[in-house]
Amino acid sequence: MEDVVLRPAPIPRRAVPASLFAAVGLLLLLAPRFLDRGSLNDIWNVAFGVILACSWNILGGFAGQVSIGYSAFIGIGAYTTVLLALKGVDPYLTLPLAAVLGALFSFLIGLPAFRLRGPYFTIVTIGVSEAVRVFASGVSFTGGSSGLRMPAGSFDFGVNYASMVVLALAVVALSAVLSRGAFGTALSAIRQDIDAAEALGIDSSRFKLAAHAISAALVALAGSLYAINFQYVAPGSVFDFRLSLSIVLMPIIGGVGTLAGPVLGAVIFSYLQIKLLTIPALRDSYLFLYGGLLILVMLFEPKGLVGLWNRLIAAVRRRSGGTDGP
Amino acid sequence: MVPEAMAPSPILSVRNLSKRFEGLLALGGVSFDVEEGQIFGVIGPNGAGKTTLFSCIVGSLVPTSGEILFRRRRIDGLPNHAVVRKGIVRTHQIVRPFRDMTVEQNVSVGALFGRGKRRGNEAVRRTIGILETTGLSHRAQAIAGTLTIGELKRLEIARALATEPEVICLDEVMGGLNPSEILAAMSLIRTIRDAGVTVLMIEHHIHAVVGVSDRILVLNFGEKIAEGTPQEVVADPEVVTAYLGDDSHPLLEEAGS
Incomplete structure (x- = not known):
């Protein structure tokens, strides 16, 4: 990336300071020394959510291109890993290919869909992700709807946990870098006024394709690690439309287009989901809860929890400013 | 009209340009040349096709027929961002x-x-320089959404200038400005031209466009009805007729004086 000489956009500027980021990262990586497996599983889930939410946010938040088809990239990553592992490849060596295939598939969606303005991209993503799920359920090499099991072998949760946490930290750091500099400026311009962006020399299609590819590759990596952890992949789990919806919900709850928002949203969402899934009555209705939460956010604070926080800070400043006055 | 032989090679040449929207002919075969270093005014009643002309030049609209040449190379059909890279930029009305x-x-x-x-x-230096030229330095850190209309008009020009154009197309940058802001805008336009940028400007403010332009093109219902020096154009009976429906139009006073 280019030197960060221009002041970043006002929202990313209020990012979690780098020192806090490093401290949390270190703590999470050392967690296996003092936490039990159950808690580590919860952190694993949260890290998975953070990767999905922050990756989605690069395209959906920074560039304003809302996709509701990101489960396709999880599936592509997961299947790449399982299929290659069945051929005898070490699962972790399949990660680069999973990322590349995820990015290539993003072009397949983006090349036709990004030419259209308006909600068409969003609609196309829903259609494509459903088509991929139906395809994966129907053909034999994916194991059909019953899915595929990873070859029996030694599975080390510690390695998978560390990989997921490192990937989550890397995605957060990458979003911070991408949100500044020329790339972030271009995405922000595209989100705010695509025609004005074009009128100043921004090749909007190219930037949208790039943002889509980067986020798709990251989500595919998460899909690979997901498959390695569960040792099993089926269209009903990785290509689930509800998963695509969850990926959108997390950044929206936290604050679309911000740096901290998707992280916050993912932590709350993933943790709630873990807790709610253990309550039998809520098992199937948890999406209602999120639907309600979504409506509340849209009605009262479209910038999510980060927006709410900023408003609070502004209110406090105003009040303290008032007492300082003559 | 300047005879072809006398004119040096124009920086921008529009040849028989047409743009049709469904049933509406927005531009019907318009041709004109713009010389390098000119301030070239484009006037005409509402709906004359002025903004459509600019959109075709910068590539945000694809012409139905005709050619646009920039330094003798065709640019019609290129996407907007590619035209900006070549050196033609526009502001928005x-x-x-x-x-x-x-x-x-x-x-x-x-x-x-x-x-x-x-x-x-380099980008920072360029940006700071342009903010000074356009008189926006003191507002550099203001969020754009909080600017006054006069400042927003200047910001449109500033952003366009930052692309380092050879040709800048200004679409009614004086609309909504008060008299002193209009004088400042006229002087800014001259400054831009003096810096070597060729200026095309759509302007409803007739006194301003007559005062600042080297040549003026008059469009009416998508067709060129006149082109020449400001004095020639305001004295043209067809131009006066085109504006007659608008009884308070300053062009009439200008032509009569």
Whole structure:
């Protein structure tokens, strides 16, 4: 990336300071020394959510291109890993290919869909992700709807946990870098006024394709690690439309287009989901809860929890400013 | 009209340009040349096709037929961003700032992605220079959404200038400005031209466009009805007729004086 000489956009500027980021990262990586497996599983889930939410946010938040088809990239990553592992490849060596295939598939969606303005991209993503799920359920090499099991072998949760946490930290750091500099400026311009962006020399299609590819590759990596952890992949789990919806919900709850928002949203969402899934009555209705939460956010604070926080800070400043006055 | 033989090679040449929207002919075979270093005014009643002309030149609209040549190379059909890279940029009549960005960030977009494709400190230097030229330095850190209309008009020009154009197309940059702001805008337009940028300007404010232009093109219902020096154009009976429906139009006073 280019030197960060221009002041970043006002929202990313209020990012979690780098020192806090490093401290949390270190703590999470050392967690296996003092936490039990159950808690580590919860952190694993949260890290998975953070990767999905922050990756989605690069395209959906920074560039304003809302996709509701990101489960396709999880599936592509997961299947790449399982299929290659069945051929005898070490699962972790399949990660680069999973990322590349995820990015290539993003072009397949983006090349036709990004030419259209308006909600068409969003609609196309829903259609494509459903088509991929139906395809994966129907053909034999994916194991059909019953899915595929990873070859029996030694599975080390510690390695998978560390990989997921490192990937989550890397995605957060990458979003911070991408949100500044020329790339972030271009995405922000595209989100705010695509025609004005074009009128100043921004090749909007190219930037949208790039943002889509980067986020798709990251989500595919998460899909690979997901498959390695569960040792099993089926269209009903990785290509689930509800998963695509969850990926959108997390950044929206936290604050679309911000740096901290998707992280916050993912932590709350993933943790709630873990807790709610253990309550039998809520098992199937948890999406209602999120639907309600979504409506509340849209009605009262479209910038999510980060927006709410900023408003609070502004209110406090105003009040303290008032007492300082003559 | 300047005879072809006398004129040096024009920087911009529009040949028989037409644009049809469904049933409506917005431009019907318009031709004209713009010489390098000119301030070239484009006037005409509402709906005459002026903005459509600019949109075709910069590539945000694809012409139905005809040619647009920039330094003798065809540019019609190129996408907007590619035309900007070649050195032609436009501003919007209805301002389109990036409202969540600061003034400085808005201008930096032009510096980063325009013809210069400046990076790092070069982009900053370019941005700061343009903010000074356009008188926006004191507002550099203001969020664009908080600017007054006069400032927003200047921001449109500033962003366009930051792309380092050879030709800038100004679409009614004086609309909504008060008399002193209009004088400032006229002087800014002259400054831009003196810096070596050829200026095309759509303007409803007749006194301003007559005062600042070297040549003026008059459009009416998508067709060229006159072209010449400001004096020639305002004295043209067809031009006066075109404006007659608008009984308070200053062009009539101008022509009569």
